[in-house]
Amino acid sequence: xxxxxxxxxxxxxxxxxxxxxxxxxxxxxxxxxxxxxxxxxxxxxxxxxxxxxxxxxxxxxxxxxxxxxxxxxxxxxxxxxxxxxxxxxxxxxxxxxxxxxxxxxxxxxxxxxxxxxxxxxxxxxxxxxxxxxxxxxxxxxxxxxxxxxxxxxxxxxxxxxxxxxxxxxxxxxxxxxxxxxxxxxxxxxxxxxxxxxxxxxxxxxxxxxxxxxxxxxxxxxxxxxxxxxxxxxxxxxxxxxxxxxxxxxxxxxxxxxxxxxxxxxxxxxxxxxxxxxxxxxxxxxxxxxxxxxxxxxxxxxxxxxxxxxxxxxxxxxxxxxxxxxxxxxxxxxxxxxxxxxxxxxxxxxxxxxxxxxxxxxxxxxxxxxxxxxxxxxxxxxxxxxxxxxxxxxxxxxxxxxxxxxxxxxxxxxxxxxxxxxxxxxxxxxxxxxxxxxxxxxxxxxxxxxxxxxxxxxxxxxxxxxxxxxxxxxxxxxxxxxxxxxxxxxxxxxxxxxxxxxxxxxxxxxxxxxxxxxxxxxxxxxxxxxxxxxxxxxxxxxxxxxxxxxxxxxxxxxxxxxxxx
Amino acid sequence: xxxxxxxxxxxxxxxxxxxxxxxxxxxxxxxxxxxxxxxxxxxxxxxxxxxxxxxxxxxxxxxxxxxxxxxxxxxxxxxxxxxxxxxxxxxxxxxxxxxxxxxxxxxxxxxxxxxxxxxxxxxxxxxxxxxxxxxxxxxxxxxxxxxxxxxxxxxxxxxxxxxxxxxxxxxxxxxxxxxxxxxxxxxxxxxxxxxxxxxxxxxxxxxxxxxxxxxxxxxxxxxxxxxxxxxxxxxxxxxxxxxxxxxxxxxxxxxxxxxxxxxxxxxxxxxxxxxxxxxxxxxxxxxxxxxxxxxxxxxxxxxxxxxxxxxxxxxxxxxxxxxxxxxxxxxxxxxxxxxxxxxxxxxxxxxxxxxxxxxxxxxxxxxxxxx
Numbered sequence: 001x002x003x004x005x006x007x008x009x010x011x012x013x014x015x016x017x018x019x020x021x022x023x024x025x026x027x028x029x030x031x032x033x034x035x036x037x038x039x040x041x042x043x044x045x046x047x048x049x050x051x052x053x054x055x056x057x058x059x060x061x062x063x064x065x066x067x068x069x070x071x072x073x074x075x076x077x078x079x080x081x082x083x084x085x086x087x088x089x090x091x092x093x094x095x096x097x098x099x100x101x102x103x104x105x106x107x108x109x110x111x112x113x114x115x116x117x118x119x120x121x122x123x124x125x126x127x128x129x130x131x132x133x134x135x136x137x138x139x140x141x142x143x144x145x146x147x148x149x150x151x152x153x154x155x156x157x158x159x160x161x162x163x164x165x166x167x168x169x170x171x172x173x174x175x176x177x178x179x180x181x182x183x184x185x186x187x188x189x190x191x192x193x194x195x196x197x198x199x200x201x202x203x204x205x206x207x208x209x210x211x212x213x214x215x216x217x218x219x220x221x222x223x224x225x226x227x228x229x230x231x232x233x234x235x236x237x238x239x240x241x242x243x244x245x246x247x248x249x250x251x252x253x254x255x256x257x258x259x260x261x262x263x264x265x266x267x268x269x270x271x272x273x274x275x276x277x278x279x280x281x282x283x284x285x286x287x288x289x290x291x292x293x294x295x296x297x298x299x300x301x302x303x304x305x306x307x308x309x310x311x312x313x314x315x316x317x318x319x320x321x322x323x324x325x326x327x328x329x330x331x332x333x334x335x336x337x338x339x340x341x342x343x344x345x346x347x348x349x350x351x352x353x354x355x356x357x358x359x360x361x362x363x364x365x366x367x368x369x370x371x372x373x374x375x376x377x378x379x380x381x382x383x384x385x386x387x388x389x390x391x392x393x394x395x396x397x398x399x400x401x402x403x404x405x406x407x408x409x410x411x412x413x414x415x416x417x418x419x420x421x422x423x424x425x426x427x428x429x430x431x432x433x434x435x436x437x438x439x440x441x442x443x444x445x446x447x448x449x450x451x452x453x454x455x456x457x458x459x460x461x462x463x464x465x466x467x468x469x470x471x472x473x474x475x476x477x478x479x480x481x482x483x484x485x486x487x488x489x490x491x492x493x494x495x496x497x498x499x500x501x502x503x504x505x506x507x508x509x510x511x512x513x514x515x516x517x518x519x520x521x522x523x524x525x526x527x528x529x530x531x532x533x534x535x536x537x538x539x540x541x542x543x544x545x546x547x548x549x550x551x552x553x554x555x556x557x558x559x560x561x562x563x564x
Numbered sequence: 565x566x567x568x569x570x571x572x573x574x575x576x577x578x579x580x581x582x583x584x585x586x587x588x589x590x591x592x593x594x595x596x597x598x599x600x601x602x603x604x605x606x607x608x609x610x611x612x613x614x615x616x617x618x619x620x621x622x623x624x625x626x627x628x629x630x631x632x633x634x635x636x637x638x639x640x641x642x643x644x645x646x647x648x649x650x651x652x653x654x655x656x657x658x659x660x661x662x663x664x665x666x667x668x669x670x671x672x673x674x675x676x677x678x679x680x681x682x683x684x685x686x687x688x689x690x691x692x693x694x695x696x697x698x699x700x701x702x703x704x705x706x707x708x709x710x711x712x713x714x715x716x717x718x719x720x721x722x723x724x725x726x727x728x729x730x731x732x733x734x735x736x737x738x739x740x741x742x743x744x745x746x747x748x749x750x751x752x753x754x755x756x757x758x759x760x761x762x763x764x765x766x767x768x769x770x771x772x773x774x775x776x777x778x779x780x781x782x783x784x785x786x787x788x789x790x791x792x793x794x795x796x797x798x799x800x801x802x803x804x805x806x807x808x809x810x811x812x813x814x815x816x817x818x819x820x821x822x823x824x825x826x827x828x829x830x831x832x833x834x835x836x837x838x839x840x841x842x843x844x845x846x847x848x849x850x851x852x853x854x855x856x857x858x859x860x861x862x863x864x865x866x867x868x869x870x871x872x873x874x875x876x877x878x879x880x881x882x883x884x885x886x887x888x889x890x891x892x893x894x895x896x897x898x899x900x901x902x903x904x905x906x907x908x909x910x911x912x913x914x915x916x917x918x919x920x921x922x923x924x925x926x927x928x929x930x931x932x933x934x935x
Contacts, residue, residue, distance in 0.1 A: 072755040072756065072757075072758065073755050076752070076754075076755065079752075142754070142755070143752070144752040148712075148713055148751070148752075150711060150712045150713070150729055151712040151713065151752065151753060151754060155711075156678075156711065156712055156754065241728075241729045241730025241731070242729075242730050246730070247713060247728055247729060247730070248728060248731070281604060281606075281612060282606075282611070282612030283612050283614040284614065286614075287619070287621075287622055289619075290619075290622045312715060312723075312724045312725055312726050313726050313728070314725075314726060314728055314731045314733040317644075317645075317648065320644075321641060321644075324637065324640055324641075325637060328633040328634075328636050328637045328640070329633060331629050331630075331632060331633040331636075332626055332629045332630055332633060335625070335626075335629040336622065336625060336626060336629065338593050338596075339596075339625050340622075342593075342596050342597050342600050343600075345600045345601065345604050346600055346603075346604060346614065346615060347604060347612065347613045347614045347615050348604045348606070348612045348614065349604070349605075349606030349607070349610040349611060349612045350601070350604050350605050350606050351606050352605065352606075360597065360601070363593070363597055364594060364597070367589065367590050367593040367594060368590060370589075371585075371586035371587075371589040371590045372586055374582065374585060374586055374589065374636070375579070375582030375583055375585065375586045376582075377640075378578055378579075378581070378582045378636065378639075378640040378643075378644070379640055379641075379644040380574060380575050380578040380579075380640065380643045380644035380646075380647045380723075381575065381578045381579045381581075381582045381640075382724075383575050383644075383647060383723035383724050384565060384572070384575050384576075384579060384719055384723070384724060385579065386724060386750075387715060387717075387724065387750040387751060388750070451579070452565075454565060454717070454719045454747075454748070456717070456748050456749070456750040456758075457750065457752075458751075458752040458757065459748075459757060459758035460757070460758045461758045461759075462758070463759075463761075
């Protein structure tokens, strides 16, 4: 098919030809990894607001006992919407967006290897968002955060809510899988000369591991969604008991995905915090080899621990012990990650800027959440604690710690690179304090209500005289504060696009290559791809420039001396 | 939770072990973090001087963490297997059941359905909502579900277990104290998930035998009542067929009845075809039941308001009765109360025929009729 074309004469123009299109058309139709990632991040910010709003609505209903603010089905709809919004439309796109924006820059790539895949993935994700929220036009799903069949089967929820939910989350997941293919390929083949994995930035390493993880877990969830879709619309029997199907199959498939996504949040947060601690304390990451292996171990072992979510399901006790073994084995890599992150700070000269504050907050919240998860991973303890609000609190601490605190640590850190301006420092500190106070006040009382009084999850009301009135009121107030905090962060992020202080291309004195290019980076990222000789290439470049400047000064001094 | 069975005692201990382990973890991380933070703040021209870390140090840390994890794993297995082992019936428990010596556990089939639990005792007795068990006796609950996944959850007595349709899961436990215990299903099962509560009454073995006998008597009575209604219906139907001319279409039959009877017939007459005879019956009951609705009010308050709400407009799991087609007329309301269906348990065993008639009259006239 290919025929050699005649060489054409080059058309010389003065500058680039002006394109007669709106700016936003360029924005949404570009395949550049930075633009695509920006779409994901901007969208995820909006969905963070919606998720916080939905959580606030549910907590309003649960502020007082036997409240009639919401009908039961309304509560279930908000709950289902909240689950999908927070996981598929806030947490994962924020993480994938930051990975996709930063990691190729960090390895010195001039673009991604398969940009159209990322573009397509983002479009699918956006389509999913439209489907999920257009569910308001008819009836949203009432099947909960994880729509377990048979409840999500046609026989029990006969409107199209569940179909819309599956389609929305399926589109989003498929999008993440496509983005992961692009990212994994780019990080594998497009690293700058000299950048072996042992010299690659930790965040790029986490992006690579996270992409591979998504390539494994994403299709599993898509398979489950497809089966449920067939069940609902084409008389399938995958999850129907007595017809050769098994309701438990859904739990296996979806928990693999949800556990993997949980681990994705952890490795994202650990990697971002490692970069931030290293840059702001002036130290290198303490024992980076150990942190890199911990990240891989967390991804693998944590996903294998998925049966930790099925302790009360009718599966063999041996499988439950296997789940417990894997969950507890996670103590080793997670503990090493914590240890090395904290050790990175030792002997450093730490500048207490907003990214560091958010990182410290993330570590504190993660320590609370993961310790509580460890308690829940003991099979016998889960016989009581599972599906109480105690487990909600544990998961919320870990995910809010990883995705909100870790995510905004990363956003504060990389915001100057993305926009050319810094996020407001003062508002950043205020929003941090408010968000941290809100999170603690929202979820500590819930943990106590779950543990002491067995308050169950997902219920649209709780009864008077069950001893949980005060806890729930506190928790609702906490969520209100959390909502204010999140709104402040988002206001800060939006206002700083135009109003932030100009930051220059390397405001923090970073060590990795994304700070080598200008802010915001040009379409081709780098004019020159630098040679990488260590894990902190930019520090090497700075040192080289300093040495040369010094040399030049010396020479100038020498030459200006009058010859005796 | 206050454990009242050997298994939940073990569970409680394990929760506390987990809590102290979690406390150690939280303290270690946060004390380490803030200790380091205090000593490594920058400023005043301070230059970072990082201590070098030996690889050996990483192995030592990993070793400590592995030991900690292994200890928790072993403790977890020990206490979990204790919690799931079968506790034997003691001498103070139920040793014989209906004159037969009880070998092994007392088996009670427990079925979750939207949104109530049903308990089938040996020998055909059954109950809804409240489970009655003898104290000091090994109980085996065989859990299953007829519709969606429900989680059996009575924290003081048993571990939490999912009842999955098509699967039979066994839970063994032994209550060590008499009294009433509460629980709540803990997997989202639809609209009335939140009020899907569980009551367990632990009674003495003698009282348990009495309870079973009473239940059986009630069920027999209920079945007889249901049969009577059924046979009346059949007789009614025959009479109806004999009276009406064979060439008349069913459409015309209905309208003729609707016109012939009083106002209370209007709704019955416009029902689907084939229910003409029920409309007749409905008319009779409603006529006879002027005072019945008063009595039905009490029955409703005791039996139905749990789910349908005190005013019948739903809210606690049952639907709003004014929206239910079967609650529009006497006969279909009676049938629904007697036989149940659509998530509602049959009341043939719990209520007498008269009580059912009264409560149906109350529903049709007062709640739906808006009196």
